[in-house]
Amino acid sequence: MNVHKRIVALTLVIWVCFTSFAWAAGEISSEDVKCIKVSVREGERFGYIFRNSGKWVIPPRFTAAKEFQSNGLAVAGDNKQVGLIDLQGRPVGSQEFQSIAAFQDGFAVVKQNGKFGLINEKGEVVLSPQYENEDIGFSEQLAAVRVSGKYGFVDTSGQLVIAVQFDRALSFREGLAVVKSQGKYGFIDMSGRFVIEPQYESAGSFSGGLAQASLAGKTGFIDKTGAIVIPMQFQSAFPFLDGLAVVEWRGNYGYIDRTGTWVIEPKYELAFPHRNGLALVSVNGRHGFIDSKGQPAIPCELDPYPRWEGQVIKAKMGDKTGYLDTHGKWVVQSGDFPGPVSEYWQQQGIVVANGKYYDRQGKQLDHYANYLQNAYAEMRLAHYAAAVRLFEKALAINPQDRAATWGSALAQAKQEIHAQYPAAVPVTGKQQNAQPAGEDFVSFPVITEEGTRVGYLRRDTGSWVISPRFDEAGSFHDGLARIKDKGKYGFVRLDGTIAVKPDYDWTWFYFKDGLTSVQFHGSYGFVDTNGKLVVKPQFGYALLYSEGLARVSYNGDYGYIDKQGKFAIPPRYEFASDFTEGLAPVEMDRKWGFINKAGQLVIPCLYENSLAKFSEGLANVKLNGKYGFIDQTGKMVITAQYDYAESFHDGQAIVQNNGLYGVIDRQGHYVVPPRYDLVSGFIKGIAKVKLKDRFGYINRTGQEIVPVQFERVEYFPQQAVIEVYGSHLWGILNTNGTWIEGPVALNAQVDQYWPKQKILLVQGYYFGQGTQKLLDHYVNHMKSAYWHAQQGDNLRAMHSFGAALKINPGDDAALWGLIQIRAKEIYFQGGLD
Numbered sequence: 001m002n003v004h005k006r007i008v009a010l011t012l013v014i015w016v017c018f019t020s021f022a023w024a025a026g027e028i029s030s031e032d033v034k035c036i037k038v039s040v041r042e043g044e045r046f047g048y049i050f051r052n053s054g055k056w057v058i059p060p061r062f063t064a065a066k067e068f069q070s071n072g073l074a075v076a077g078d079n080k081q082v083g084l085i086d087l088q089g090r091p092v093g094s095q096e097f098q099s100i101a102a103f104q105d106g107f108a109v110v111k112q113n114g115k116f117g118l119i120n121e122k123g124e125v126v127l128s129p130q131y132e133n134e135d136i137g138f139s140e141q142l143a144a145v146r147v148s149g150k151y152g153f154v155d156t157s158g159q160l161v162i163a164v165q166f167d168r169a170l171s172f173r174e175g176l177a178v179v180k181s182q183g184k185y186g187f188i189d190m191s192g193r194f195v196i197e198p199q200y201e202s203a204g205s206f207s208g209g210l211a212q213a214s215l216a217g218k219t220g221f222i223d224k225t226g227a228i229v230i231p232m233q234f235q236s237a238f239p240f241l242d243g244l245a246v247v248e249w250r251g252n253y254g255y256i257d258r259t260g261t262w263v264i265e266p267k268y269e270l271a272f273p274h275r276n277g278l279a280l281v282s283v284n285g286r287h288g289f290i291d292s293k294g295q296p297a298i299p300c301e302l303d304p305y306p307r308w309e310g311q312v313i314k315a316k317m318g319d320k321t322g323y324l325d326t327h328g329k330w331v332v333q334s335g336d337f338p339g340p341v342s343e344y345w346q347q348q349g350i351v352v353a354n355g356k357y358y359d360r361q362g363k364q365l366d367h368y369a370n371y372l373q374n375a376y377a378e379m380r381l382a383h384y385a386a387a388v389r390l391f392e393k394a395l396a397i398n399p400q401d402r403a404a405t406w407g408s409a410l411a412q413a414k415q416e417i418h419a420q421y422p423a424a425v426p427v428t429g430k431q432q433n434a435q436p437a438g439e440d441f442v443s444f445p446v447i448t449e450e451g452t453r454v455g456y457l458r459r460d461t462g463s464w465v466i467s468p469r470f471d472e473a474g475s476f477h478d479g480l481a482r483i484k485d486k487g488k489y490g491f492v493r494l495d496g497t498i499a500v501k502p503d504y505d506w507t508w509f510y511f512k513d514g515l516t517s518v519q520f521h522g523s524y525g526f527v528d529t530n531g532k533l534v535v536k537p538q539f540g541y542a543l544l545y546s547e548g549l550a551r552v553s554y555n556g557d558y559g560y561i562d563k564q565g566k567f568a569i570p571p572r573y574e575f576a577s578d579f580t581e582g583l584a585p586v587e588m589d590r591k592w593g594f595i596n597k598a599g600q601l602v603i604p605c606l607y608e609n610s611l612a613k614f615s616e617g618l619a620n621v622k623l624n625g626k627y628g629f630i631d632q633t634g635k636m637v638i639t640a641q642y643d644y645a646e647s648f649h650d651g652q653a654i655v656q657n658n659g660l661y662g663v664i665d666r667q668g669h670y671v672v673p674p675r676y677d678l679v680s681g682f683i684k685g686i687a688k689v690k691l692k693d694r695f696g697y698i699n700r701t702g703q704e705i706v707p708v709q710f711e712r713v714e715y716f717p718q719q720a721v722i723e724v725y726g727s728h729l730w731g732i733l734n735t736n737g738t739w740i741e742g743p744v745a746l747n748a749q750v751d752q753y754w755p756k757q758k759i760l761l762v763q764g765y766y767f768g769q770g771t772q773k774l775l776d777h778y779v780n781h782m783k784s785a786y787w788h789a790q791q792g793d794n795l796r797a798m799h800s801f802g803a804a805l806k807i808n809p810g811d812d813a814a815l816w817g818l819i820q821i822r823a824k825e826i827y828f829q830g831g832l833d
Contacts, residue, residue, distance in 0.1 A: 053366025093123015264294035438476020446813035462778025535565035672702035
């Protein structure tokens with residue numbers, strides 16, 4: 001064959017292969033593809049694989065990605081900007097949105113610069129992101145939008161067709177839309193005219209000619225003229241669907257027909273509309289399904305909350321997880337697989353259990369994702385050679401795969417590094433014989449194999465007291481510190497043991513009177529220092545106890561509870577603050593007064609400020625725009641004449657007039673004339689003051705013991721010293737303003753000073769107070785190592801990691817730094833990137 005014929009033949013082969021691939025790619029559907037996250041050299045990345053084999057459809061290159069939707073589009077991008085991609089990984093439309101919601105009726109809500117809009121399935125912007133509501137959606141050619149806190153309606157061209165005027169608005173249904181105006185709900189037509197005047201406490205959209213509406217706390221159904229068709233007798237109601245509506249009657253749920261007749265009696269704790277002929281219901285906390293006549297199809301034996309996935313039901317019953325058919329028979333269950341079942345793909349006959357892929361008979365598949373999972377499992381057991389072999393099997397499915405190549409490099413690097421250094425030893429405060437003083441500890445974040453983790457170091461040496469295992473770690477208060485782990489909050493003791501398990505969505509930062517507030521599923525309660533839930537979460541807001549009572553909100557009003565969680569003062573105030581000296585400020589009709597612990601209003605609600613509180617028998621109150629002081633009888637003892645005033649302490653109070661701060665005594669006489677831009681509270685007789693971006697200290701007579709000339713000043717009452725820094729000079733003075741040390745010239749600003757340990761923090765590094773030289777400290781070595789690694793200076797980075805390991809032998813973070821460096825060397829030797 002001559003050269004020309006070879007070229008023609010080769011071209012034909014390439015064309016056939018290309019068109020075959022293009023045809024195959026065109027045959028891909030969303031059901032064939034799975035989004036997975038893998039580790040590559042740069043970090044974690046998302047890509048898309050074929051569900052049945054694990055071959056890459058779109059290699060991992062995204063830092064944020066979601067599953068493909070039924071329209072063949074997926075949201076993907078980085079952590080700052082996302083866009084749409086198709087099944088070939090090609091961008092569809094703009095890639096510069098903050099977020100993109102799921103498509104509904106051909107449109108998706110997008111967020112850009114904090115505002116919301118809509119795009120279509122071509123990625124085209126239909127409504128530019130300029131609205132405040134994220135529930136935008138077209139219905140009957142109109143969409144409700146919010147601008148400057150008010151709602152109106154736009155058409156599909158973005159033209160405002162119903163003016164922005166309503167407090168709330170729902171989508172149009174059957175030609176009418178629910179809107180809220182002046183605190184009541186009514187219905188408008190598509191011209192914006194009220195068809196049913198605003199009169200209801202709440203209302204829902206029309207469905208089949210009926211809509212739920214509420215008056216006097218009861219709900220019923222009205223027609224499009226506003227006539228009541230089904231009396232307002234229910235506690236709540238949901239729209240009609242297929243001729244039935246779920247309603248709540250005396251605390252239980254049932255189903256009525258369009259005449260209001262019970263079809264299924266109200267006997268369920270929860271009930272939902274029917275889907276695929278079945279409805280989810282709950283009895284005694286257990287869930288099941290009933291048919292349209294109320295007959296049990298699947299007994300109420302399931303854990304909350306089973307859900308439909310296609311034509312099967314994903315469910316959990318005790319230790320058993322899996323999928324049920326509509327007769328309650330387990331189609332797939334965890335007993336047939338080594339771990340809980342999380343996904344079942346009927347089309348491919350694949351079951352995902354414990355993160356691995358199996359066929360219906362429980363056989364683990366020859367699958368890329370399985371090899372990666374198994375390889376990392378072997379690596380965690382320090383079976384490095386076995387891990388490398390499994391990564392090679394993953395590479396056989398996806399040749400030149402960056403994730404498997406990086407995993408193999410990590411396994412080899414771990415084997416080398418761990419052979420040189422001993423394994424990490426768990427560290428606790430007890431093992432370190434740490435003194436029970438939180439001021440000796442400092443939280444410090446490091447990068448480990450699990451990501452950025454935070455622990456506690458001895459401030460003086462840098463040795464670990466509590467190993468880095470938290471997402472966040474706060475300061476210690478009375479031997480306890482708030483921590484965050486796996487997105488939840490709790491508290492840790494000085495010895496590293498957990499005092500309050502991190503089970504809560506939020507907690508306050510410290511305890512008072514042995515209790516602190518916690519938030520769980522949107523409600524607030526209280527725990528004690530041993531983690532016991534003393535007051536179960538049930539309130540809309542709570543903070544701390546003060547003088548035996550805690551202010552809480554309940555159904556939008558504020559009251560006070562005792563330590564058993566019972567209301568000592570019922571919730572009847574618009575807002576409230578803590579008790580001090582037996583009295584608490586409360587708000588009624590937008591004015592503030594004071595109540596006693598019996599709930600009696602002892603000082604009328606006349607005042608304008610919520611921060612008023614009694615201290616030393618006087619309270620700082622605001623009247624007609626000015627601050628003054630009243631006594632506990634409500635008598636104004638210092639005339640309201642100040643622009644601002646703080647509470648009295650040690651017979652003096654800080655006040656402001658004409659933008660300047662001074663200090664007065666109990667007679668209202670100036671002890672320190674108003675001449676400073678700021679006066680902080682007095683501590684042991686001295687106060688920090690500010691004037692034109694410079695700081696100093698005064699005593700109670702107003703004498704400047706530290707001249708107002710420094711960029712930063714800090715008083716340490718335990719050591720009775722004042723640290724000052726300014727114009728590259730640093731030093732220590734006593735409370736008389738006499739230099740104890742310094743001033744010393746420094747080339748960089750001192751960020752913090754710890755007098756107990758005699759350490760200066762300069763640009764994140766630890767220096768000795770006396771020498772002003774870098775300390776042999778774990779923090780210094782780790783920061784240096786990270787910096788050199790970022791600069792690509794691996795030799796210096798490895799030296800610094802090694803120095804950190806001398807202070808904390810077996811340290812996970814330092815070892816991980818060394819492993820990363822070595823793994824990259826092995827990786828690049830393989831010729832990738």
